[in-house]
Amino acid sequence: MTPDAGNTLSKAERISSKRDISRLLSNGRWGNCGVVKFCTFSPNGLEFSRILVSVPKKHFKRAVKRNLLKRRIREAYRTQKGLCQVQGADILFQYDSNEVLPFADIRDTVANILKLIK
Numbered sequence: 001m002t003p004d005a006g007n008t009l010s011k012a013e014r015i016s017s018k019r020d021i022s023r024l025l026s027n028g029r030w031g032n033c034g035v036v037k038f039c040t041f042s043p044n045g046l047e048f049s050r051i052l053v054s055v056p057k058k059h060f061k062r063a064v065k066r067n068l069l070k071r072r073i074r075e076a077y078r079t080q081k082g083l084c085q086v087q088g089a090d091i092l093f094q095y096d097s098n099e100v101l102p103f104a105d106i107r108d109t110v111a112n113i114l115k116l117i118k
Contacts, residue, residue, distance in 0.1 A: 009078040015052040015090055020044075024052070024090045031116060034109040035097035036073070040117050042089035049084055051077055055095040069095050072103050076110035083114040091117065 015021055028041035044050060053073045055066040073093050084091075093110070 007079055007081075009051075009074060009081075013048060013050050015050045015092075020050075020090065021052065024092055028090070028092065031113070032096075033113045033116065034105075035095060035101060036106075036109050036113060037094040037096050038113050039092040039094075040086075040089055042086050042117075044088050044090045046088050048087065049081065049089045049091060052090070052092045053095075054092065059095070059098050060100075065100055069100060069106075072106045073110060076103070076107040077114075080107070080111050080114060083111055084117055085115075086117050089117060 015024065024039060024041045028039040030037065030039050032038075051074070053070045055069045055073075057066065060066045060069070073095065077091075077093070091113075093113070
């Protein structure tokens, strides 16, 4: 099952199974770019990349703020996923700051991460 062409983020492009998450965390390569830590694992055996977004409760107690940041990261990825040079990578984005950044800053950070992935 391949995702639709264009700027969509289908269910297939999200990492949801415990097996895939544990494989990503144990075998992936970690990096840091601004306020977002990331972990990548490639190849994932598929012809498209998948993502997982995490905003820790430690930094934001209110679910409203955590959900806002997750939406912003997913939207930044959705609009710029063509920048990723590797097809078939699993990517974890973990927001690691105590303040809510504007969408433009998050978008630039996600773009830098997608360019770094090899």
